[in-house]
Amino acid sequence: MTTKNPFSFSCHDLPRRAGEMREYELTYDEHEPIGVPLLAVPSEGPIYVDLRVEAVAQGVLATGTVSAEALGECTRCLDPVTFDIEETFQELFHYQLDYRQKPKSNPTEALVDLDEVELLEMEGDFINLEGPIRDALVLNLPLNPLCSEDCPGLCPTCGLKWIDLPADHAHAASDIRWAGLTDWKSPNS
Numbered sequence: 091m092t093t094k095n096p097f098s099f100s101c102h103d104l105p106r107r108a109g110e111m112r113e114y115e116l117t118y119d120e121h122e123p124i125g126v127p128l129l130a131v132p133s134e135g136p137i138y139v140d141l142r143v144e145a146v147a148q149g150v151l152a153t154g155t156v157s158a159e160a161l162g163e164c165t166r167c168l169d170p171v172t173f174d175i176e177e178t179f180q181e182l183f184h185y186q187l188d189y190r191q192k193p194k195s196n197p198t199e200a201l202v203d204l205d206e207v208e209l210l211e212m213e214g215d216f217i218n219l220e221g222p223i224r225d226a227l228v229l230n231l232p233l234n235p236l237c238s239e240d241c242p243g244l245c246p247t248c249g250l251k252w253i254d255l256p257a258d259h260a261h262a263a264s265d266i267r268w269a270g271l272t273d274w275k276s277p278n279s
């Protein structure tokens with residue numbers, strides 16, 4: 091059993107009787123960075139999970155609210171951007187086969203189902219919350235984060251922020267972009 095996974099959660103205190111329930115407030119502040127290339131919860135950034143585990147007939151139903159702050163860069167002006175995440179998840183973790191009652195009529199049918207649907211299974215008393223937490227954090231992150239919806243970005247020629255430039259900012263026809271292009275061509279000629 092892997093206990094190194096910080097998101098592996100022990101349901102040891104939850105009796106295996108349908109209807110039993112426990113609630114927890116969890117904080118994870120040591121983990122891999124989680125996010126998309128331009129926006130992620132940094133490795134030391136806390137991830138808060140309000141977790142409820144309920145014993146049901148087949149296993150443990152885990153319901154959580156995940157909150158964290160992702161950090162990144164505005165894709166237009168490269169200023170730092172923060173993005174608050176608050177998402178919920180719900181997953182059913184099945185008891186391992188050993189713990190479940192063997193189906194009476196056709197045991198192989200139950201096994202085939204298990205393979206095809208890829209049910210989440212408990213590992214002993216543990217449920218692995220990494221997938222649900224990761225999905226909750228990542229799935230709603232914007233792929234192109236912006237410091238503000240109307241961020242004007244950078245002047246493509248000089249790379250300065252439009253917001254810092256005078257309204258009449260412009261470059262002459264023989265500007266640095268074309269100078270750069272000439273330099274780039276010269277080795278071939």
Ligand SMILES: [Zn+2]
Pocket residue numbers: 164165166167168169236237238241242243
């Ligand atoms: Zn911006």
Ligand SMILES: [Zn+2]
Pocket residue numbers: 245246247248249250259260261
């Ligand atoms: Zn410019």
